[in-house]
Amino acid sequence: MAGRTTTGRPGRLPDADRGAREQAILDAALAELVDRGPTKLSMLGVAKRAGASKETLYSWFGDRDGLLTALIERNAEQTVSRVRAALDSPDDERSVLEAFATGLLRLLVGPSSVALNRAAMTSPDLAALVLRSGRHRVGPLVESYLASLDDDGHLTVPDPASAFELLYGLVIRDTQIRVLLGEPAPTAKAITRRAEEAVDQFLRLLTR
Amino acid sequence: MAGRTTTGRPGRLPDADRGAREQAILDAALAELVDRGPTKLSMLGVAKRAGASKETLYSWFGDRDGLLTALIERNAEQTVSRVRAALDSPDDERSVLEAFATGLLRLLVGPSSVALNRAAMTSPDLAALVLRSGRHRVGPLVESYLASLDDDGHLTVPDPASAFELLYGLVIRDTQIRVLLGEPAPTAKAITRRAEEAVDQFLRLLTR
DNA sequence: ACGTATCCGTACCGAATCGTACGGTTGCTA
DNA sequence: TAGCAACCGTACGATTCGGTACGGATACGT
Incomplete structure (x- = not known):
């Protein structure tokens, strides 16, 4: 069987x-x-x-924690490599940011990420690991990309870290927490729409 | 003893x-x-x-679930009444929005809300309850306030629901999920700073 | 003043699950 | 070909916890 x-x-x-x-x-x-x-x-x-x-x-x-640890680390590895790929594109910043935003949103509302985040909430150790292996590794990647946009003169990015948080907020809004709490994930179309809108607003706030 | x-x-x-x-x-x-x-x-x-x-x-x-249910409902009741109070102020929209934003952020990173959200993640039923009694009751309140701003001609709010999500994203960004995963909550000063910045960006995006 | 309902404290039962141990089977290796 | 190491399946002990039952104590109603 x-x-x-x-x-x-x-x-x-x-x-x-x-x-x-x-x-x-x-x-x-x-x-x-x-x-x-x-x-x-x-x-x-x-x-x-x-x-x-x-x-x-x-x-x-x-033990049980070790299994979950391996699971989280594997997931984080995939995440980081995907983000790196999205950011390494030679396209213009709008395209790159939209690709990144789409990927991030799709990832965060996907069943794997949702399940792992829920699991992490049950244990401080696992939660810390999610933070370390996920957010704290993706952050710097995006921030350095955003800083490079400032150097190129396309945007004004006084604080890359804060800019990343802003982008994150514009893209994710309350979607992640709602899905974590059981709402159905947005459709693929809704995700790309949201990503486009978010990047648009992000650029509007950062150019001037 | x-x-x-x-x-x-x-x-x-x-x-x-x-x-x-x-x-x-x-x-x-x-x-x-x-x-x-x-x-x-x-x-x-x-x-x-x-x-x-x-x-x-x-x-x-x-039973155990009943206890947690009562806990969640009590918390939601407090939340709703606080939001209602913040929104009922006769001040100008910037002040009202800042008060709301500050309250929301402070609430969502507070130990009670964090603990309840973590608990909710362990049970679909509790999660649904958090959504129903929290987000789905606060949403309409804020949305109707935002719609009233449109009527007054101060802002252009084509879709109140979307506008609320935008405001939420600008205020909360990734703060809630990070605190849920164990990071220390931002200080009171950081919270009001964030609220001010978020409302500023919100108004900038919605006026024109 | 007395009885009764309410509540505390604890003991108890059963179910679930973690982590370990052990027998049996298979494929690699000498 | 013989031995060994890895792996499966299951059984086992220990613990924890949800939910129930019961004895004892107390304040309220009559």
């Missing part, structure tokens, strides 16, 4: 598949978190869904 | 004090929630802190 994929396990993992299997377990944990919520997430549930044993979970991730 | 306040209880509650005692229990529950977090909140802990018995908690509030 618990779906083995292809090969007849067990036996030692070929060292190459070990990484893939870890990812599969994290996928299962994330799915479990999305489906059942942070309080009803159990190690047994994750093991069952992953077709793994509890012993393997504990052996690979230490 | 569990501190009785003044009168030697028990015995039937004089019907007048019953309400006060309920409030005291809710206070204890809130304090417990703030101190220990949503997952470590236990009925026994609340009872001990309130100097009450578990049986009374269950008799008065039904």
Whole structure:
């Protein structure tokens, strides 16, 4: 019943598949978190869904917190690389900012981010990790991009950190907290609309 | 050891004090929630802190969810009345908006609101309640105020709902989520500064 | 003054879950 | 081919907590 994929396990993992299997377990944990919520997430549930044993979970991730930690760090890694990609585009600032804004909003209201943020709220340690690995790594990236816009003379950005917060507020508004509290996420169309409007307002506030 | 306040209880509650005692229990529950977090909140802990018995908690509030429900509803009631008060001022729109913004930000980063929002994230039911009793009651109040500004010709407010979201974003930015994730709340001075700046930007975006 | 309803404190039960242990099976390795 | 190490599945102990029950004490109504 618990779906083995292809090969007849067990036996030692070929060292190459070990990484893939870890990812599969994290996928299962994330799915479990999305489906059942942070309080009803159990190690047994994750093991069952992953077709793994509890012993393997504990052996690979230490404990429940270790599993969630790995999950958060993986998510943060994806986030940072996506942001970096959006910001590295050679397009004009409006396009870059819109791409960034769209990506950020879509990410923050996506089921993974929502589930992980909810889970983080239940533990100061996990919450701190989300902050460290997410917000505190994305912030500087965007801020340095915004500062570069100031250098180019396109915009006047006296305080990049504050400018980032402003952009964030214009894009996210109360959407994230509402989705965290259970409202359906906005549609893709609504997201791009919001991003365009937000960037427009951002540029209007910063040019003069 | 569990501190009785003044009168030697028990015995039937004089019907007048019953309400006060309920409030005291809710206070204890809130304090417990703030101190220990949503997952470590236990009925026994609340009872001990309130100097009450578990049986009374269950008799008065039904179950754990009922207690949290009462807590959320009480908080929402306070919030709504504060917002109403801020909006009923006869001052000019900038002052009113700044007062509202300051109050909103201070509230949302306050320990009670933070603890309740964290708790709500652990249960879809509680989350929905927070949304219903909080955001969905405050929204219309502010929106109707903003619409009245449009009527007066001070501002151009094509969509009050969208305007409220904009104001919210300008005021709150990423502050609430960061505090929810464990960052220290901004100081009072920082809050009023932010409110002033936000209202300034809000008015700039809406007049023309 | 007496009875009764209310409330405190604690004991109790059952369910869930964390983390560990152990037997059984499989594939790699010498 | 034989041994070993990794992994699955499950069982197990311990803990915690939600919810209920019960004895004891007290203030109010009659």
